[in-house]
Amino acid sequence: MSWFKSRLKTCTINFGHDRWLIQIRVRIFDSKYRKSPPFSICKIINAPHENLCKCLYNTFTLEPFRIVYNERRIKRQNVGGGTTLKDAKRLWLTMLFILVTAVGVGLTLRDQLQRHVKQTQSAMKHQQLPSKREPKIEPAKPQESQSVKRLEVNKAPAIDQYLNLLNFSGTALIVKNQHVVLNKGYGLANLQKKLSNTATTRYLIGSAEKAFVATAILQLVDQGRLKLDDSISKTISDFPNGQTITVRQLLNHTSGITGRQQTNVVTTPQAMLAEIERNGIQREPGVWHYLDANYIVLANVISKVGHQNLHQYLQQHVIKPLGLTSTGFYNDNEVQDPSFSTGYKIVNRQLQVPPKPEFSQLYGVGDMFMSTWDMYQFDRAISRHQLFSQAGYDEMIRPGSASHYGMGFYNDPGLIVSHGVVDGWNVSNGFTHDGNTFIVLFSNIQNNIASFGRVNQEILNRLSTIQ
Structure with a gap:
């Protein structure tokens, strides 16, 4: 076979x-x-x-x-x-x-x-599509842990002496190269109760709140829900000259709107927006004129685009992600907390408590309080692009006019700074362009410091001797 x-x-x-x-x-x-x-x-x-x-x-x-x-x-x-x-x-x-x-x-x-x-x-899909998830917040370094904020630190005796000579009343927090060199309270938080200012005392921050409003806008831009060069009429259809005024111009105070007068009458964001609309425009966009009204309009834009009011948005997208436990929005109950400072004003060489403003009038422009440590955490996240993109950060610090004002911050030669004054309080907040040095000064005496700009410069000079 x-x-x-x-x-x-x-x-x-x-x-x-x-x-x-x-x-x-x-x-x-x-x-x-x-x-x-x-x-x-x-x-x-x-x-x-x-x-x-x-x-x-x-x-x-x-x-x-x-x-x-x-x-x-x-x-x-x-x-x-x-x-x-x-x-x-x-x-x-x-x-x-x-x-x-x-x-x-x-x-x-x-x-x-x-x-x-x-x-x-x-x-490839994840690389091409913009992420709509909450930004990842880098955890604090061991030397910047939450326990540090409660400890008074004085590793800069020359700066401490300088602030004492100024009769500074408030809290000073200075960080260099991720190390706290000064974290200390000065003077009294409450004269009547003899309570001292400490490292954890809370203060109203006035117009420094505008940096938080700008942060919310830049987050919405990153998410593709808004563009800086969108006309305001895309969000608020009947806004005067709304086809010409852009979101960017509101952010850097070059919108040309007339604004509104602050009163002591309880109001709402919608009522203030309607008043701003009725008052119309003062000039064509392009000329810098600092007005709270610009940021009141932006607060309404955030409500419309973000589908929640400004306070809710900031709580969800900024305050909670950063763990800002000493930050919030003013109400009468907060005043009873011993960690909340009383604001004073020097009148005829005497400290007086000025009448408090109607805080509903300061929606988005001055109704926020916080501690110096919380402000440092916010600055740190901004400088490291943790709350929005590098492109957004570049827009924030780019001057929109000869005033050096960008979006919530001034871009000065030595520091990126924000300021805030509200009846009884005066705050200065800044960090160097390289993000290595932070100077946060919160005062509960409105007119005790003639120029925080000069104070910041002197502190920078004295910091140069500290490694």
């Missing part, structure tokens, strides 16, 4: 979606080691990969046409003179084993390729 051996010369498998093109090239040997010329077999199979083996068996062993075709071809080549149907089946079973092995390798390679393509596409 004759027998056959087959030698696989090549096997090519191409696959698509449930479609297989299989091509083999073989040579046949009989018992006398006579060989046939190489010949090819090609077959297209339409089948899902889980049924492929069954289809291969049917195609190459049971299909009569294929068996007869190859049996006749072998005979024409004078190989195995006694070829039988059983012998041919044995041959094709051998070939089937080779094919199944090759197909298994092909399936494995295909699956690995598909997984790699999906992972690559997913990575």
Whole structure:
């Protein structure tokens, strides 16, 4: 009885979606080691990969046409003179084993390729689309932990002496190269109760709140929900000259609006916006004129675009992510807290408590309080681009006019600074352009310091001797 051996010369498998093109090239040997010329077999199979083996068996062993075709071809080549149907089946079973092995390798390679393509596409998608998740806040360094804010630190006796000579009343926090060099209270937080200012005393920050409003706007810009050069009419349709005034011009006080007068009457953000609209414009946009009204309008923009009022937005997107536990918005209950300072004003060389303003009139422009430590945490996040993008930071500190005012901050030669004055309180807050030095000075005497600019410069000079 004759027998056959087959030698696989090549096997090519191409696959698509449930479609297989299989091509083999073989040579046949009989018992006398006579060989046939190489010949090819090609077959297209339409089948899902889980049924492929069954289809291969049917195609190459049971299909009569294929068996007869190859049996006749072998005979024409004078190989195995006694070829039988059983012998041919044995041959094709051998070939089937080779094919199944090759197909298994092909399936494995295909699956690995598909997984790699999906992972690559997913990575590219995440890189291209702007993220709408909350920004990742870098945790504080060990030397900046929450326990540090409660400790009074004085590693800068020259600066401490200077502030004492100024009769500074408030809290001073100075950080250089991620190390707290001064964190100390000066004077009294409450004269009547003889309570001292400490490292954790809270103060109203006045117009320094504008930096928080600007932060909210820049976050919405990063999310693609707003553009700095959008006309204000896109958000507030009937705003006067709204087709010409942009969000950017409101941020840097070049909108040209007339504004409004602050009163002691309880009001709402919507009522103040309506008053600003009624008062119309004073000039065409482009000329710097500092007005609280610009940021009152922006607070209303945040409410419309962010779908929550300014206080809610800042709590969710700035205050809570940064862990600002001594920050909030003024209400009468806060005054009863011993950590809340009383504001004073020097009148005829005497300290007096000025009448408190109606804080609903200061929505977005002066109704916020915080500690110096919380302000430092905010500054630190701003300088490290943790609350919004590098592009947003560049816009924030870029002067919009000769005034050096950007968006909530002044870009001065030595410091990026914000200021705030509200009846009884005066604050200065700044950090160097490289983000390595922070100077936060909160005072509960409104007019005790003639120029915080000069004070900041003197502190920078004295810091130069501290490593």
